[in-house]
Amino acid sequence: MSRPRLIVLASTYPGRPGDGTPEFVSDLARREAEHFDTIALVPAVPGGATHESEGRLQVRRFRYFPARWERLAHGAIIENLRQDRAMWVQVPCLVLAEALATLRTVRRHRPDVVHAHWIVPQGLVATVCAPRTPRLVTTLGGDLYALDSPLLRRLKGWVVRRAGHVTVMNEEMRRLVIDLGAAPEKVSVMPMGADLSGVVPRVERPDGPVRLLFVGRLVEKKGLHVLLEALRLVRADVRLTVVGDGPLRAQSERAAEGLPVTFAGQLGRTALRQAYAEADIVVVPSVPAASGDQDGLPVVLLEAMGTGCAVVASALAGIDEAVRDDVDGVLTAPGDPAALARALDDLAADPGRRAELGRSARERATEFSADAVGRRYVDLLRSLTS
Template identity: 55%
Template structure:
């Protein structure tokens, strides 16, 4: 933090790319770029393999702090909740991460004197900011897991305590905001603001990649809440008269079981890919499937950035009817919605999009119009307004 002519912003996150276009969700960085148009912006995030300890990305400064012996440090490499579900032994890294983040925030506050902190996820970032910088106005952004999961009574009390001390809380869909209201967050201190999508790269991918016939695409971390197992079963039962092939982009703890489930089917698992390749794959789809479901621990999507990217490239979308998702996809207008976990309905919707060219073209056109409402520029301005309000 160096420009004394502008307000200073400290951003805290735990999912952050190590390198440009490495396939790790970049929504925290994308928003930080927008925030940096008005604020002197520093992002503080846990160390991950191949990530520089300090770097500058455009107008955004980035610091990555160590929190565990490097050979075993993998809790924040991806999504923390999913990593804990995959390997319970990672629980030993949790207190180490919280303590290291506390120290890093204290040091950043002493050296940079931020005017406001923006914490992505209530736990651990919102908690740490509340403890480490009680005198700095705090904006907490919840993304899904920190509302829907972590449902044990002590954790709910902890979240209510964090939200009660925040200057403002943002969330990505209206159902999550209703939950905040139930937990005592006043209506004037919470706002629904989703993450945004960079329309430029999506537009470029749409221009250079043509949609292919019979191509179903699904993108996301291979975990329970993505619902990819239901997608495989829906396609298995779609009927021999409708040709299809499926490309699944992403990696995660469920990959082995999904590959086993897909045995004998025309399915390709690409693993994790960078944003450019993801956009090109989405643009090549006849239909993009977003079959999300609530996980057993209560976790579910807030508003998947992949869904916004699919809409922005002009894909025909079949998705689960969940809060957040239905803000982007309007049934039989900008895509088709089905009840989460309803495999026959998912199969019928996929069959329709694969076979009905007229409907498919309509969904593509309306999806692009819908995505425009979620441009990074529009979302960035809304977040900058919240940060200004928190300071004042």
């Protein structure tokens, strides 16, 4: 019996396993491929093969610019554009190349359903290139929060009104999509899941400095600058490890001078899991960026909770739906270094409370596991094909 055919469109996808690129789209695509013959159509990135196969999942990367400069989709597109305005010339090239690749793939494989990650550009491309195919559009935050000009709002409204269904990361985003014109019954809160299958047991250490961990791309919305300011106010004996890379790395290293901070760069999934296991507190100090962009629900937060680590995070929409303050972790006002420092001091002085928060966080994280979330997405895609 033939299986339904699915095309996944995305602009953030690892070039190779463990290259440090967020893997939430690839994790979900693997679970969708257990039930659909799946093609993930994504932009070329340094180190990524043009074609890959993993069981029923095929990954196809399209070229959109001369290889020497083809870096727009390497990391976060919005932040890349903010840091290097010359990259704007690549934007129409990427959109056109994605549209042509989608048209070819739709004609050859005749999908039963398309899953487009981000309203712009993938949702727009899917709407234009596969108008007769049922479409699920998932927005993860950046396109919804940051791309807010009148023209882009009209384009986003056009896309979400024509989608079979739209999924978002939190209730605030659901309200924003409905404001764009989507029917309320066609908008669901379904965040990306965290792969908890290979969680490394926590490493308890009775003495020594309290180990803090920050994981994320070094861009404004991740809030590392707030954490570094908070560290100058912390009285406890702590050590911070920063995992990740990005356009603000050099600036962040300068801001960390004189502080007990180690910049570890990007880590693959195995090494990152070990880093979670060795941390006492994972800090997620997300803030709204000047562009309006902000996190919807960081997968890093869910991975840390799944490890059973105490977390301190910003009370932003999405984060506050996953973390119940003083139950699964501690929430502080975004952009408030003094409040963050107080929370870190309190937890650093109370290992018993850290352990209690970690236990609750581990239980809570199962609701957001990649397996649980994958099942929900598969059910939704099946409903669209029928």
